[in-house]
Amino acid sequence: MSILREIxxxxxxxxxxVFTVWAPEASDVEVKLHAPLSQKLSLxxxxxxYWTALAENASPGxxxxxxxxxxxxxxxxxxxxxxxxxxxxSAVVDHTSFNWTDSKWKGIPLEQYIIYELHVGTFTDEGTFEGVTEKLAELKNLGVTxxxxxxxxxxxxxRNWGYDGVYxxxxxxxxxxxxxxxxxVNAxxxxxxxVVLDVVYNHFGPEGNYLRDFGPYFTGKYHTPWGDALNFDENHADAVRNFFFQNAxxxxxxxxxxxLRLDAVxxxxxxxxxxxxxxxxxxxKQLEAQEGRPFILIAESDLNDVRLINPSEKGGYGLEAQWNDDFHHVIHAMVTGEQNxxxxxxxxxxxxxxxxTKVFVYDGLYSEHRKRTFGSSAEDNAAQQFVVCSQNHDQVGNRMLGERLSQLVDFEMLKVVAGLVLLSPYLPMLFMGEEYGERNPFLYFVSHSDKDLIQAVRKGRREEFSSFAWQGEAPDPQSEDTFMQSKLQRGYTSDEQQLRLREFYKRLIHLRKxxxxxxxxDKTKVEAHMKDSDKVLHLLHKTQQPYLYCLFNMNMQPxxxxxxxxxDVESWKTILHSADSTWGGPGADITQEVANGEKITLPAASVILLEQVK
Structure with a gap:
């Protein structure tokens, strides 16, 4: 393991x-202290x-x-x-004086994570960390962890999603x-x-990116959608790697x-x-031992490759978890009918x-979309190593009009989808506003100052949508209106249907916990069956008794x-029915107890949860 160098x-x-900067090709480096200090120091x-110098009079700010x-x-x-x-x-920051009050906080086990993804700028009217802090009681009430x-x-x-970051x-x-x-974080x-933080270690944004002036942070050896790749394996790569190790x-x-959620690894x-x-x-892991509490790395990857999360003795990288796009794609395609x-x-x-039960659809199978055999088997990996969702910033925001599922499927089907995520054996993640069916879109937005760059972004977005059959004109990413349209309305405070949906999510989360x-x-003790003839998913959780039997009717008819x-089960009792009027449903005849193997009629687009009767 390499030795870390503070920067x-x-x-x-x-x-x-102490100022420290990496500039291997420079012959002279100075730090310029601005007013009121107004002086230069040679490093x-x-x-x-590396170049370094101590400025005794440089203080926070x-x-x-x-x-x-x-x-x-x-x-x-x-x-x-x-x-x-x-x-x-830049400004000096003091990390020594903040009044932390979380000394008793030791984190929570990974399997207890129920994640709520949010964008700070659009989550509240204020668009600030303080605004998020004021809404924590609502999230606690929802039940996410x-x-x-x-x-x-x-x-x-x-205004930005955050993936154009340059510092x-x-x-x-x-x-x-x-x-x-x-x-x-304290709150x-x-x-x-x-608190999970999304970090980007695969590229930098274009505006304000001055890294090339300092050193070979990039390499032309590989190409990414954003240009030259970051230099993790060429000459001077040690310092580039150190830069990101220090960041984490x-x-x-x-x-x-x-x-940390590692973007697009x-x-x-x-x-x-x-x-x-x-x-x-x-x-x-070394820092974890020093600080005495767990630190978790979660990878976002579209490779279906368990090497990311396998231990080193199996040739893996040892990360704790990764996102599973296949889970999202199957559900989305099934409930919307989209095939583009x-x-x-x-x-x-x-x-x-x-x-x-098997995590990936493509686990060594041929993918017609990719025109190649794709993915690896996750047979030996625990369910808690995979984060799943039905919506997230990418899958919503990278639609041309930023529509959420609430705009694409029936209200009753929203509850079915919620059950698929929260009753799965994996780590569930919700996207802000999903829990009550937010109707505002989540669009792509930026606030660049370079006119040529703005035009390039507009052109790039249009090209990105070319493989989809979406109609209409893409909203202007640079427009402030695009950003404002993406803010949450929180309609559940006045909309009865949205309130019922939120209560349904709360109930699912409570059952999950x-x-x-x-x-x-334990996905090895989970059974899943589904036939084309009836399009009802049977999902049995048999990790511990009392067992749970989840039924998902994906049809729009009973x-x-x-x-x-x-x-080992004689009978089941109904503990949740999405068609119940309690959850804004059309009403349902809820049979309290059902014999093993008995016939049951499921309302259109519904989910029923049965618990083993002991």
Missing amino acids: GAKFNPEKGT QREDFG SRYSYVLDGKEERPDPASHYQPDGVHKA AIELMPVAQFPGN PFAVQNSYGGPDALKKL CHQQGLA QMWFRDYHIDA HAIFDMSARHFLEELQEHT GYYAGFGTTEQLAKVM SSAALVKP TTISLKHTS
């Missing part, structure tokens, strides 16, 4: 601020291209920038705060900056909520983040003997049954089926 501006109350060159070879003046690549945006000076923040690293302007260490100024994020822990440690150590190219992700996990783009080849009854068969699901014969 950026580190403040010590007794000594001042001392050290091994491997001091603005500074680096001057390279007496010419280029640039913000710090490892800046912890950009109070005036991506093009202006973790919030996942879309990226908060400094991006251009004040990975700097907390977005328009969201409230470093202390506001710490207050949010989450007080409420018993874990900062979020865990200085902001008390519980888990399939775009991290590394042919080193020890992959960047494997080493990142090793450094994370990457939904091609998804949506069969066989696939829906398969993803409930309280049922013996669901608390620690369907009569026979319960599967289960040798």
Whole structure:
């Protein structure tokens, strides 16, 4: 494992601020302290291209920038705060004085994560960390156990999904900056909520990206959708890897983040003997031992490759979990009928049954969409290693009109989909507003200042939609109206139907947390069956007694089926029925007890949950 080297501006109350920057090709580097200090200090060159200096009079809030070879003046690549945006000076941040009150917080086990993904800018009217903090009681009431923040690293302007970030260490100024994020995390822990942070280690945004002025952060050896790949395995790669190792440690150590969601790891190219992700996990485990609480790495990947989460002794990278796109695609294709783009080849009854126990649809099968054999078997991996959802920022926001499922399917089917996610054996994730059927879209938005870049973004979005049969004109990503349309309405406070849906989600989450068969699901003890003839999914959880029997009618008409014969169960009792008027349904004749193997009629688009009678 490589030795870590501190970078950026580190403040010590007794000594001042140590500035360290990596610039291997520079012959001279100065740190320029701005008003009121107004001075320059020469940095001392050290091994491997690092430069460092101590400024005794630089304190929290001091603005500074680096001057390279007496010419280029640039913000710090490892800046912890950009109070005036991506093009202006950096600011020193004090990580020693914040009043943390979460000393008793030791995190929660991964299998207890029920994740709520949110975008800080659109989650509340304020669009700030403080705004999120004020809504934590609502999330606690819903029953989720973790919030996942879309990226908060400094991006251009004040409207962005966060994936155009150019300062990975700097907390977005328009969201409230470093202390506001710490207050949010502190408040989450007080409420018993874990915090997952989305980080981007596969590319940088275009505007405000000055990394090439400092050193070979990129390589032309590989190409990504965003241009040259980050340099994880070429000359000088050690310092680039260190840059991101330090970043992960900062979020865990200085902001008390519980888990990092690693964006699109399939775009991290590394042919080193020890992959960047494997080493990142090793450094994370080392910090975990030092701090005495768990830190979790979750990968987003579209490769269906369990190497990410397999232990090193099996040739894996050892990450705790990864997203499972196949789960989403099967459900979405089945309930919407869409078969365009990457939904091609998804949506069969066989696939829906398969993803409930085998994780991936494509686990070594030929994919017509990809024109190749794709994926690996997850037979030996635990259910808790996979995050599943029916909606997320990508799957909603990368639609041309940003429609949520609430705009695409019937209200009763929304409850069926909720059950598929929350009653699956995997780690469930909800996308903000999903729980009550938010009707506002979640669109793609930016606030760049470069006119050519703005036009390129508009053109790129149009091209991205070419493989889908969507009609209409894509909203302008640069327009503030696009951003404002994406803010949550929270209509459940006045809309009875939305309130009923939210209550249904609450009930499912409660069952997820309280049922013996669901608390620690073992997918090897889960059975799933589905036939084309009736399109009803039978899902049996037999991890612990009392067993649960979940029935999902995917038809838009009533369907009569026979319960599967289960040798160690005599009868079942109904504990949840989505058609019940309690949940905004049309009403249902709820039979309290059903014999093993008995016939039962399911209303159109409904989910029924049965519990074993002992």
